[in-house]
Amino acid sequence: MSAQLMLLAANLPAGVVNQSQKLTLMKMCDSADDETCKTDPALAGLAAWAGVSETRAASIVTELVAKELVERIETGRAGRTVEYRVFPLGVPTMPGCGDKALS
Numbered sequence: 001m002s003a004q005l006m007l008l009a010a011n012l013p014a015g016v017v018n019q020s021q022k023l024t025l026m027k028m029c030d031s032a033d034d035e036t037c038k039t040d041p042a043l044a045g046l047a048a049w050a051g052v053s054e055t056r057a058a059s060i061v062t063e064l065v066a067k068e069l070v071e072r073i074e075t076g077r078a079g080r081t082v083e084y085r086v087f088p089l090g091v092p093t094m095p096g097c098g099d100k101a102l103s
Contacts, residue, residue: 005029005037008091017067023050024060025069025086032086038073040081 009025017025027049032039047057061084064070071088 002029002032002034002037004034005032005086005091008087017064017069020050020052020056020060021064021067024057025064028064028070028084029086037085037087038083039086040083042081
C-alpha cells in the first residue's frame with residue numbers, strides 16, 4: 001500500500017481527472033509498490049472503488065493511460081494480470097507544499 005501515492009492521486013485537481021478517474025487511480029495507488037510505483041489491481045476492485053461496472057473501470061484505466069497518469073507495463077493474458085505503473089512521468093506537486101513534489 002502506498003499512502004503517499006494515494007494522497008497525490010486524491011489531490012489531483014478536477015481539471016486533470018474526473019471523480020471516477022480519481023477513485024480508480026487512488027485504488028491503483030493503494031496497491032502500488034512505494035519504490036517502483038508498479039501495481040496489478042483486479043478489475044473488480046477498481047470497479048468497486050469507483051462505483052462503476054467492470055467494463056467502465058477498464059475504460060477509465062484506458063483514459064488514465066491516455067492522460068499519462070498510468071502506464072501499462074505488461075498486458076494481461078491467460079493466467080496473468082495486467083501490470084501498470086502509476087505516475088510514470090513522475091509524481092505531481094502537492095498543493096500547499098511550496099510546489100514541491102512529495103518524495
